[in-house]
Each structure stands twice: as C-alpha cells, then as structure tokens.
Amino acid sequence: MMVLNDHDRAVVLAVVASAGVVAMAVSVLLGRRLVAANRTLVEAVRADRFQPPAARLPAELAELSRELEAAYDRLAASHEREQALEASRRELVAWVSHDLRTPLAGLRAMAEALEDEVVADEHTVQRYHGRIRVEVERLTEMVDDLFELSRIHAGALRLSRERVGLADLVAEAVAGTEALARAKGVRLRGDVREGLPVQVDAGELGRALRNLVVNAIRHTPGDGAVEIIGEVADGEARVTVADACGGIPEDDLARVFDVAFRGEAARTPGGGAGLGLAIARGIVEAHAGRIGVANEGPGCRFEVRLPLTAG
Ligand SMILES: Nc1ncnc2c1ncn2[C@@H]1O[C@H](COP(=O)(O)OP(=O)(O)OP(=O)(O)O)[C@@H](O)[C@H]1O
Ligand SMILES: [Mg+2]
CATH class of the missing domain: 1.20.5 (Single alpha-helices involved in coiled-coils or other helix-helix interfaces)
Incomplete structure (x- = not known):
C-alpha cells in the first residue's frame, strides 16, 4: 500500500x-x-x-444556424409561391367575371331584342340565333375549362391510365383540330418518328395536346404551317407542336403557362380566357411529365415530355 x-x-x-x-x-x-x-x-x-x-x-450552433438559414429560405420561397398563386387567383376571378359578364350582356341584349321583336327581318333574326349559339358554346367551354382547372388545383384529377401509342395521340390531336386549321387556311401536319407506347389518360392528355395545337393554329397566319411531331428523345416520349406565330415576346415566355395569362394581342373580345396552357401544364405534370416552350424558326415550339412505358 x-x-x-x-x-x-x-x-x-x-x-x-x-x-x-x-x-x-x-x-x-x-x-x-x-x-x-x-x-x-x-x-x-x-x-x-x-x-x-x-x-x-461554436461548431454545433454554426450548423444549427446553417439549417435555420436553409429552412428560412424554403419558407420564403413557399411564401412567395403562395402569394403569386393568390394574386393569379384574384386576377383570374376578376378576368373571368369580366369574360363571363361581357358575353352574357350581349346574349341578354340579343334575347331581349328577339323577344320584343325589335329585330324582325329574317336575316337579322337568323344572325342573332347564330351568335347566341356561338356565345353559349364559348361560355360552356370556358366554364368547362374552369372546372378542369379547379380539379387540377385541388389535386382531384383522377387519371385512368391506359397503354396508348404515341402515334394515336398525335393522330387524335390532328383529327380534333383539322377543321379549325382548314377554316383558317393553316397547313396542319402530324408526324410520328418512333411510336412507342405511353401509359397515359388518353382523354386528359388529348385535351392538353389539343390546347397546344389550337393555340398554334390561332397564332399562325393564314399561309403558315403547324407541325406536331411525336418521337422518342433521351429515353422519354416527346411531342412537339411547332407553329409560325412569329415568336412569343421573351418576357412572356415564362408566363404563358400561368393561369389567366394572355398576351396583349389575345386580350380582345372573343379571345380566350388564358386557361388552355395552365390546363395543359396541369395535365402533363399529373402524368409526371414536363412541358416547355421556346421560340424557334418562324414561330414557337411547345414541347411535352412523358415517361415511356416500361417493358
Ligand atoms: N402557339 C402560340 N403562339 C403564340 N402565342 C401563344 C401560343 N400559345 C399561347 N400563346 C400565348 O399564351 C397565352 C396563353 O395561352 P392559353 O392557351 O393559356 O390562353 P388563351 O389561348 O389566350 O385562352 P384559352 O386557351 O383559355 O382559350 C395566349 O393568350 C398567347 O398570348
Ligand atoms: Mg389557348
């Protein structure tokens, strides 16, 4: 011891x-x-x-500080997105109520004139009936688009997917818009370079493609051409819609998919409500796909990319 x-x-x-x-x-x-x-x-x-x-x-607090900074950045970004969405919703309500009120006022005036027999000559009566039908069709389409958009925003779009050939999708888009192109003198061409199948809701995706093609035809001058191409690129199915619209202003390119966005030229009576591309984007994204646009050649080129069916 x-x-x-x-x-x-x-x-x-x-x-x-x-x-x-x-x-x-x-x-x-x-x-x-x-x-x-x-x-x-x-x-x-x-x-x-x-x-x-x-x-x-100290090291532990420095790490906490970095995490906090990242969390705040995420919070700020989501707040910004929320505000942008809220602003676009407010704009949409304002625009839509205007878009609905104007044709409704016209319809009412025409119906009253017919009822009071203010217009009596056969030609004018027929013209009024024709215009009433066209306006009602347009309003129905707009209400239908609003309903689709609200389903997309609420996440309530139920896709019933099936195996569809790329060629069928393109052929369907061409068939559905041929009459419109012919009436405007626009050449419409569909081409499928490689027709692999995709697993999609053909109805919904067809609607998205139709919105793109209708826009392309609307914005292409009488002697121009619209081309729809289906192909496989970088392991994905790709559908492009190219037109001769003269190009979309650079500042507008990023906004064309926003709800209620309309280019200046489109904000004319009888023009669209600015819903078509927002719907197209919603549908494509619900399919885990992507949609984009770029100016190219005599116009612009919208592109939809979708995952290919495995196997
Ligand atoms: N192919 C195109 N060429 C040139 N501009 C386009 C084209 N497609 C869309 N745009 C521009 O983007 C805007 C938004 O298009 P979108 O399809 O969402 O609305 P819209 O066509 O005006 O109305 P809706 O489709 O609801 O009838 C258009 O108003 C137009 O300015
Ligand atoms: Mg449109």
Whole structure:
C-alpha cells in the first residue's frame, strides 16, 4: 500500500485544487461564449428576415444556424409561391367575371331584342340565333375549362391510365383540330418518328395536346404551317407542336403557362380566357411529365415530355 508523506499530500492537493480552478475557469469561459453565441442566434431568429450572425459561432450552433438559414429560405420561397398563386387567383376571378359578364350582356341584349321583336327581318333574326349559339358554346367551354382547372388545383384529377401509342395521340390531336386549321387556311401536319407506347389518360392528355395545337393554329397566319411531331428523345416520349406565330415576346415566355395569362394581342373580345396552357401544364405534370416552350424558326415550339412505358 502506498503511503504519502505530508509533503506529497500537499503537492497532490495543490495540483488537484489548481486543476479544479482551471477547469472551472475554462468551463465558465466556454459557458459564457456559448450563452453569448446562443443569444446572438436567438436574436437573429427573432429578426424579421433571418440573417446568419456575422460573429463566429461554436461548431454545433454554426450548423444549427446553417439549417435555420436553409429552412428560412424554403419558407420564403413557399411564401412567395403562395402569394403569386393568390394574386393569379384574384386576377383570374376578376378576368373571368369580366369574360363571363361581357358575353352574357350581349346574349341578354340579343334575347331581349328577339323577344320584343325589335329585330324582325329574317336575316337579322337568323344572325342573332347564330351568335347566341356561338356565345353559349364559348361560355360552356370556358366554364368547362374552369372546372378542369379547379380539379387540377385541388389535386382531384383522377387519371385512368391506359397503354396508348404515341402515334394515336398525335393522330387524335390532328383529327380534333383539322377543321379549325382548314377554316383558317393553316397547313396542319402530324408526324410520328418512333411510336412507342405511353401509359397515359388518353382523354386528359388529348385535351392538353389539343390546347397546344389550337393555340398554334390561332397564332399562325393564314399561309403558315403547324407541325406536331411525336418521337422518342433521351429515353422519354416527346411531342412537339411547332407553329409560325412569329415568336412569343421573351418576357412572356415564362408566363404563358400561368393561369389567366394572355398576351396583349389575345386580350380582345372573343379571345380566350388564358386557361388552355395552365390546363395543359396541369395535365402533363399529373402524368409526371414536363412541358416547355421556346421560340424557334418562324414561330414557337411547345414541347411535352412523358415517361415511356416500361417493358
Ligand atoms: N402557339 C402560340 N403562339 C403564340 N402565342 C401563344 C401560343 N400559345 C399561347 N400563346 C400565348 O399564351 C397565352 C396563353 O395561352 P392559353 O392557351 O393559356 O390562353 P388563351 O389561348 O389566350 O385562352 P384559352 O386557351 O383559355 O382559350 C395566349 O393568350 C398567347 O398570348
Ligand atoms: Mg389557348
């Protein structure tokens, strides 16, 4: 058994005591630093816009600060998206109520004129009937589009997917818009370079493609051409709709898919409601696909990409 003499004991006690004092001093110092850093971080969090503190933080708090910064960025981005969506919803309600009110006022005036027999000659009566039918068709389409859009936004779009050939989709889009092209003197051509099958809701996707082709025909001058091509590119099915619209203004390119967006030229009485492309995007994205647009050649080129059916 080891026995310490008095001197050794005194030395051990002195060493232990001074080690204790040093440890206490160090822990107080570290504790103070940690408390100060913590306070700085709390103040930064309380600030209106979180900025990571300029002072150097201990490693653990620095990591927390980085995570907080990333979380705030995500929060700000989603807030911005929310605000943009809310603004576009408000605009949509304003535009749609205007778009519905104007033709309704026209319909009412025509119906009253017919009822009161203000118009009596056969030719005018027939013309009024014709215009009433056209306006009612347009309003029905608009209400139908609004319903589709609200289903897309509510996530209530139920896709009944089936195996469909790319060629059938393109042929369907051409068949559905041929009459419109012919009436406008626009040459319409569909071409499928490689017709692999895709697993899609043919009705919904057909509607999206039709919206693209109708736009292309509407914006192409009488002697121009619209071409729909189906092909396989980079392991995906790709359908492109190219027209001769003269190009979309660069500033508008990113906005054409927004709800209720209409180019200046399209904001004329009888023009569209600005819903077609928002619907097309909603449908394509519900199929895990992507949609985009670029100016190219004499016009613009809309592109839809869809995953190919495995096997
Ligand atoms: N092929 C195209 N060529 C040139 N501009 C286009 C083309 N397609 C769309 N645009 C522009 O994008 C806008 C939005 O198109 P979108 O299809 O969403 O609405 P719309 O055609 O005006 O109305 P709706 O489709 O509801 O009848 C159009 O008003 C037009 O300015
Ligand atoms: Mg349209």
